[in-house]
Amino acid sequence: MDPAPPVPSPHPDxxxxxxxxxxxxxxxxxxxxxxxxxxxxxxxxxxxxxxDPTRRNGPFFRGEEGPETSLYWWAMNAGKRSVTCxxxxxxxxxxxxxxxxxxxxxxxxxxxxxxxxxxxxxxxxSARNPALIVVSITNFGQTxxxxxxxxxxxxxSAMGGQMHLNGDDERGPLRTTAPQAYAQANVQAxxxxxxxxxxxxxxxxxxxxxxVSMQEAMANAxxxxxxxxxxxxxxxxxxxxxxxxxxxxxxxxxxxxxxGWITALQAGGLFGPNxxxxxxxxxxxxxxxxxxxxxxxxxxxxxxxxxxxxxxxxEETMALFCKSRMKEELVAEAQRRGAGWAPVxxxxxxxxxxxxxxxxxxxxxxxxxxxxxxxxxxxxxxxNATPWKQRxxxxxxxxxxxxxxxxxxxxxxxxxxxxxxxxVI
Amino acid sequence: xxxxxxxxxxxxLRVADLAWVGVGPSxxxxxxxxxxxxxxxxxxxYPDPLRRVGPFLNDTPGPENSGYYANFNSSKxxxxxxxxHPRGPELLKRLxxxxxxxxxxxxxxxxxxxxxxxxxxRQVRPDLVMISMPLFASSGPWSRxxxxxxxxxxxxxxxxxxxWPDGPPIxxxxxxxxxxxxxxxxxxxxxxxxxxxxxxRGQLIDFSQMEAALQGLGTAIIxxxxxxxxxxxxxxxxxxxxxxGCYRCKDGRWIVIACFTEEQWAGLxxxxxxxxxxxxxxxxxxxxxxxxxxEIDRHLAAWVEDxxxxxxxxxxxxxEGAEGVTIRRFTTYELMHWMQQHGVPCGVxxxxxxxxxxxxxxxxxxxxRLRHPVLGEHTYxxxxxxxxxxxxxxxxxAPMLGEDNEYVYRQVLGLAEEEFIDLLxxxxxx
Numbered sequence: 001m002d003p004a005p006p007v008p009s010p011h012p013d014x015x016x017x018x019x020x021x022x023x024x025x026x027x028x029x030x031x032x033x034x035x036x037x038x039x040x041x042x043x044x045x046x047x048x049x050x051x052d053p054t055r056r057n058g059p060f061f062r063g064e065e066g067p068e069t070s071l072y073w074w075a076m077n078a079g080k081r082s083v084t085c086x087x088x089x090x091x092x093x094x095x096x097x098x099x100x101x102x103x104x105x106x107x108x109x110x111x112x113x114x115x116x117x118x119x120x121x122x123x124x125x126s127a128r129n130p131a132l133i134v135v136s137i138t139n140f141g142q143t144x145x146x147x148x149x150x151x152x153x154x155x156x157s158a159m160g161g162q163m164h165l166n167g168d169d170e171r172g173p174l175r176t177t178a179p180q181a182y183a184q185a186n187v188q189a190x191x192x193x194x195x196x197x198x199x200x201x202x203x204x205x206x207x208x209x210x211x212v213s214m215q216e217a218m219a220n221a222x223x224x225x226x227x228x229x230x231x232x233x234x235x236x237x238x239x240x241x242x243x244x245x246x247x248x249x250x251x252x253x254x255x256x257x258x259x260g261w262i263t264a265l266q267a268g269g270l271f272g273p274n275x276x277x278x279x280x281x282x283x284x285x286x287x288x289x290x291x292x293x294x295x296x297x298x299x300x301x302x303x304x305x306x307x308x309x310x311x312x313x314x315e316e317t318m319a320l321f322c323k324s325r326m327k328e329e330l331v332a333e334a335q336r337r338g339a340g341w342a343p344v345x346x347x348x349x350x351x352x353x354x355x356x357x358x359x360x361x362x363x364x365x366x367x368x369x370x371x372x373x374x375x376x377x378x379x380x381x382x383x384n385a386t387p388w389k390q391r392x393x394x395x396x397x398x399x400x401x402x403x404x405x406x407x408x409x410x411x412x413x414x415x416x417x418x419x420x421x422x423x424v425i
Numbered sequence: 426x427x428x429x430x431x432x433x434x435x436x437x438l439r440v441a442d443l444a445w446v447g448v449g450p451s452x453x454x455x456x457x458x459x460x461x462x463x464x465x466x467x468x469x470x471y472p473d474p475l476r477r478v479g480p481f482l483n484d485t486p487g488p489e490n491s492g493y494y495a496n497f498n499s500s501k502x503x504x505x506x507x508x509x510h511p512r513g514p515e516l517l518k519r520l521x522x523x524x525x526x527x528x529x530x531x532x533x534x535x536x537x538x539x540x541x542x543x544x545x546x547r548q549v550r551p552d553l554v555m556i557s558m559p560l561f562a563s564s565g566p567w568s569r570x571x572x573x574x575x576x577x578x579x580x581x582x583x584x585x586x587x588x589w590p591d592g593p594p595i596x597x598x599x600x601x602x603x604x605x606x607x608x609x610x611x612x613x614x615x616x617x618x619x620x621x622x623x624x625x626r627g628q629l630i631d632f633s634q635m636e637a638a639l640q641g642l643g644t645a646i647i648x649x650x651x652x653x654x655x656x657x658x659x660x661x662x663x664x665x666x667x668x669x670g671c672y673r674c675k676d677g678r679w680i681v682i683a684c685f686t687e688e689q690w691a692g693l694x695x696x697x698x699x700x701x702x703x704x705x706x707x708x709x710x711x712x713x714x715x716x717x718x719x720e721i722d723r724h725l726a727a728w729v730e731d732x733x734x735x736x737x738x739x740x741x742x743x744x745e746g747a748e749g750v751t752i753r754r755f756t757t758y759e760l761m762h763w764m765q766q767h768g769v770p771c772g773v774x775x776x777x778x779x780x781x782x783x784x785x786x787x788x789x790x791x792x793x794r795l796r797h798p799v800l801g802e803h804t805y806x807x808x809x810x811x812x813x814x815x816x817x818x819x820x821x822x823a824p825m826l827g828e829d830n831e832y833v834y835r836q837v838l839g840l841a842e843e844e845f846i847d848l849l850x851x852x853x854x855x
Contacts, residue, residue, distance in 0.1 A: 227492030
């Protein structure tokens, strides 16, 4: 008998400790399941024998492709257990059904109709376990004319409208390179899952089906674009370096500093009721270019810079001021003067952030198989009662077969061997 | 088994919602839309700043005219309370004593200044679940920094990862983190409520908008910490798909096409009618196509432009010089379905107007129309999920400022009429 796997570490203090989650999900649900693990749930990732298809998602550790080196896999599946289970074979489906009898939540992302083929649909599963919550995360939802349409992240971003708000007039709509339709589907599914758990608790233990649409998740990330259409009949579109204000491009909010970029709404605060301290700052540096005159001060504070040429001059003044200064210096001084500026940070700068270091935000995750530890993102919240916890690296393919099938389903090692020989696990 | 109607999940829970702007109200909206009695507590003098941000009815600013504010506050009650009034903090405590949840998103220290921080509030309500959601964090060098979702997206990598590779980090064009962070906060809050349901224990959830936003960057953090590779913005490209882009149709709309697998690429070739360039040796494998994206994009952009038409144009057009031969062109949505029929992930970049009329969203009932006394009937976002037995119900439009003062102060707090009027006259609700 192999020693017990070193991961995941227990999390008995998590708010969801004691619940069990089965994760059959692709990109639309793995992060949701991981998050539930960080809140204390026992999350079991169910993979086909050759490993989950997303183990082929890049990037790869040191660029070396393999089932245990996908950084996508590491990031989205940390803290879960892994079992293999061949759903294309009848005995595999029977195993999955037994696992589901012992679970509180099943997360699946099959195209509507497909789950029934594997016996993973809500009707089949709930007949055997009425307390079960099945979270189905699909491109467009379980019902409706588009339910069968194919989608990846960019299709979700497009059909979900959010992409229409990104980009600029010249080059068109734009996606965020880190996939946000997937991210949104995951986090909104997590809300659906926890609400269903709570509903079960107050309704005598009756579970239900949670039908999540990636398109709708992205639609909810359109800021006020729906209301702007509804009230003004204006279609919000990508403003580039500007900020959209109810569908109208506002002043520039992005400026280049000597070492990168900063964001500073309302042309760095030069434009609006609190312009005074920012004008003073430029004036003290001798770089106000006349904006510190009483007339300009009045115009800027009252936001009555009507002529476009005037706004251009204001923005240009701010751009010149920023160009010769370091971004963190700029942000610190602007904040001191009461303006909500922030630096544009790259992943590296985020990891090196003094603020986050001071917060002790990052966690080091040990990969004993590689003999190294790596920094992972830390908690989104702190709590003395039910804290968040990172529970170790992502599992290897089928790493917890013995543990899960043995302890949970009481399958002995002879039976496990038989299942292996029959290529079920 | 389905016969018995189930209780709404949060029926019987009362929430004092002191949060403002985008993040906090979106969190309590989930509770309100699923049955909780959520009471927005606003200052009458300095109400939620979103009331002053458009879109406004008839483009006229006014505290009850903002669709932006309204959308985040469906199904809620609204009261005004002047925390600077000598009796303000006491009134809040009396309310909290009758609440299960408090939400707030002020700059750290604000609640303590009025003597209504978690430690004080739990004296009056020991099993209180309170969530504090400052922008950056409750501690650390940036804890007192100001800002909005627009600039938080910069500090958390979204700007860096949104833009064209040769251009500035333009970001999402919206206050993006305001539309990502609340979902994490809501899941955490509901999990804490479930813990309280089982154990009777309340708690303070010390939440950070910044640290929650950092959960949404996919592999960007670990690619840096494990590989020392810094991901950057790729326009509409993806490191793992070719083609992967956005193409302009004849009617000015844009369509996206993504091929991650060989099957999808084979489908795309068939959908395009197998033009010669598709079968070039250097297009055979995905890693090769990843190197040829520029050329693929050039061909695809030209094909999409050439093969699409405006809705009003004829679908069939005779080919010049070839008797009886016509060429069929697609409307933008026809092209989407044509690609989909060939197994190619494809979608239209939909505007807000198109979202309103999208047959799928209409079928799903995603948008709710609620009647507001000033705004009239108006669009609200619903949740992205349907619970089969206890679905969300947006029960009413956003509250007007102080709309429910009388109900909350008289019925919930049990103030006598005389006391209520005295407080009113004395400015406690201003």
